[in-house]
Amino acid sequence: MSKLADTSSSGFDALDGFDLDDEFLDLDDGRPGPAPTPPPAAAPMSAPAEAAFVEAAPPAVATPSALSPVSGAVEVAIPRIAVHIFAERQDTAAAGERAGQDRRMARAATQIRLGGVQAAIEAYQSEPTPPLVIVESLKDPQSLLAEIDQLAQVCDSGTKVVIIGAANDILLYRELMRRGVSEYLVAPIQPLQLIAAIGGLFADPAQPFVGRTIAFVGARGGAGASAVAHNTAYAMSERIGVNTVIVDYDLPFGTAGLDFNQDPLGGVADALKQPERLDATLLDRMTVRCTDKLSLFAAPATLDADWDFGPEVFEEVTGRIRATAPFVVLDLPHLWSGWMRQALISADEVVVVATPDLASLRNAKNMIDLIKQGRPNDAPPRLVLNQVGVPGRPEIPVKDFGAALGVHPSLTIPFDAKVFGTAANNGQMIIDSAAKTRPAEAFETLAQIVTHRELPAAGSQSRGKAAAGGSSLFAGLFSRKRA
Numbered sequence: 001m002s003k004l005a006d007t008s009s010s011g012f013d014a015l016d017g018f019d020l021d022d023e024f025l026d027l028d029d030g031r032p033g034p035a036p037t038p039p040p041a042a043a044p045m046s047a048p049a050e051a052a053f054v055e056a057a058p059p060a061v062a063t064p065s066a067l068s069p070v071s072g073a074v075e076v077a078i079p080r081i082a083v084h085i086f087a088e089r090q091d092t093a094a095a096g097e098r099a100g101q102d103r104r105m106a107r108a109a110t111q112i113r114l115g116g117v118q119a120a121i122e123a124y125q126s127e128p129t130p131p132l133v134i135v136e137s138l139k140d141p142q143s144l145l146a147e148i149d150q151l152a153q154v155c156d157s158g159t160k161v162v163i164i165g166a167a168n169d170i171l172l173y174r175e176l177m178r179r180g181v182s183e184y185l186v187a188p189i190q191p192l193q194l195i196a197a198i199g200g201l202f203a204d205p206a207q208p209f210v211g212r213t214i215a216f217v218g219a220r221g222g223a224g225a226s227a228v229a230h231n232t233a234y235a236m237s238e239r240i241g242v243n244t245v246i247v248d249y250d251l252p253f254g255t256a257g258l259d260f261n262q263d264p265l266g267g268v269a270d271a272l273k274q275p276e277r278l279d280a281t282l283l284d285r286m287t288v289r290c291t292d293k294l295s296l297f298a299a300p301a302t303l304d305a306d307w308d309f310g311p312e313v314f315e316e317v318t319g320r321i322r323a324t325a326p327f328v329v330l331d332l333p334h335l336w337s338g339w340m341r342q343a344l345i346s347a348d349e350v351v352v353v354a355t356p357d358l359a360s361l362r363n364a365k366n367m368i369d370l371i372k373q374g375r376p377n378d379a380p381p382r383l384v385l386n387q388v389g390v391p392g393r394p395e396i397p398v399k400d401f402g403a404a405l406g407v408h409p410s411l412t413i414p415f416d417a418k419v420f421g422t423a424a425n426n427g428q429m430i431i432d433s434a435a436k437t438r439p440a441e442a443f444e445t446l447a448q449i450v451t452h453r454e455l456p457a458a459g460s461q462s463r464g465k466a467a468a469g470g471s472s473l474f475a476g477l478f479s480r481k482r483a
Contacts, residue, residue, distance in 0.1 A: 082130035215347035219354035235447035237294035250333035254299025261427025345374035
């Protein structure tokens with residue numbers, strides 16, 4: 001059996017404790033939200049290669065160095081398997097129930113029972129074991145090992161077993177691994193910790209790399225979600241320096257091609273028509289490379305077809321594109337359908353773009369409430385208030401807007417008709433056409449928020465033409481905060 005990774009320091013833990021929405025960020029005072037606190041590192045664990053349970057070794061999962069701590073193997077969706085959990089503690093059963101409701105385990109069938117190892121032994125006397133059995137035991141190490149030996153007698157070949165115990169004991173861990181146990185977790189456990197352990201056991205070795213998806217959606221038409229998505233993606237690629245792909249899912253009216261002054265022949269529509277044929281070569285032909293680090297799946301922006309695809313088609317295409325870059329920005333249209341709901345719930349990060357008016361407030365609340373319900377173990381969606389300060393327009397105050405939603409705005413973007421209009425008409429991004437303006441600073445800051453990265457230090461790399469406006473004012477603030 002191969003060396004097992006300790007899930008206590010997984011990327012899920014970092015995500016669970018990281019939420020920039022806890023503080024309001026306004027460009028007027030330039031205060032960034034709190035930086036993420038990395039989880040404490042756990043001592044590495046290893047085990048000999050003997051097994052009482054017959055199972056395949058869990059595949060090693062490659063995590064590209066360009067990815068943030070919240071990406072990697074733990075973001076791989078759990079396959080279509082049955083998972084049986086036998087808990088002794090009520091909080092363990094509750095954690096298992098929450099894990100079963102998580103978006104990453106949408107395809108798995110989770111069954112939770114009380115009674116621990118003994119209940120599992122009794123159950124499998126008369127029924128086959130599923131691909132994964134998770135059992136909890138609060139007994140001392142010697143009694144636990146005796147129970148595991150009994151459980152091994154009733155487990156089918158190929159079943160993976162995860163033990164939840166009370167002792168944080170490296171010797172016990174090694175002995176459990178020698179007996180063929182797949183993983184050992186110390187109670188109490190958290191839902192994301194459990195999901196990370198399952199993901200590590202069932203990750204697909206053929207596709208070890210999975211990029212993070214960031215979905216941008218407008219609370220109402222005209223909120224500027226597409227402009228925010230495109231400019232943020234450009235800042236991610238050109239200012240932070242991460243490979244990024246934009247997917248414009250507004251098939252009849254998408255503006256990504258216009259915003260980047262591109263006229264693609266195929267794009268995302270071709271991908272949706274033949275999702276089963278998509279591979280790295282075909283995906284590369286369908287994309288338009290805007291810069292060295294930014295690629296675009298543009299929408300056809302025509303009304304010649306109904307573009308009636310099911311949620312599973314969008315999910316398949318998005319999954320294939322995730323394997324091509326560390327970050328995938330989804331530009332979602334302002335409509336509601338089954339695939340839109342699935343795209344929002346399945347995304348690793350959701351950004352709701354609203355304007356400070358009553359219609360946006362109502363729609364944003366409906367969206368955020370639904371997304372929270374469908375993503376119980378994730379941070380809430382991020383709220384961006386756009387077009388703030390339109391002359392002569394009555395507006396809901398920013399703090400009142402956030403208070404009504406229960407989500408403080410991560411960022412406010414000031415209204416500047418000249419800056420945005422000039423950039424749109426010229427097919428440019430704000431940080432190129434107006435690098436020293438407040439909207440440009442806003443997009444650099446939002447890029448840092450959604451990627452969990454800071455801007456590179458001045459002079460650390462060549463920024464070329466895209467960096468003509470100089471370094472961000474926020475870089476110094478982040479540096480001072482670290483100090």
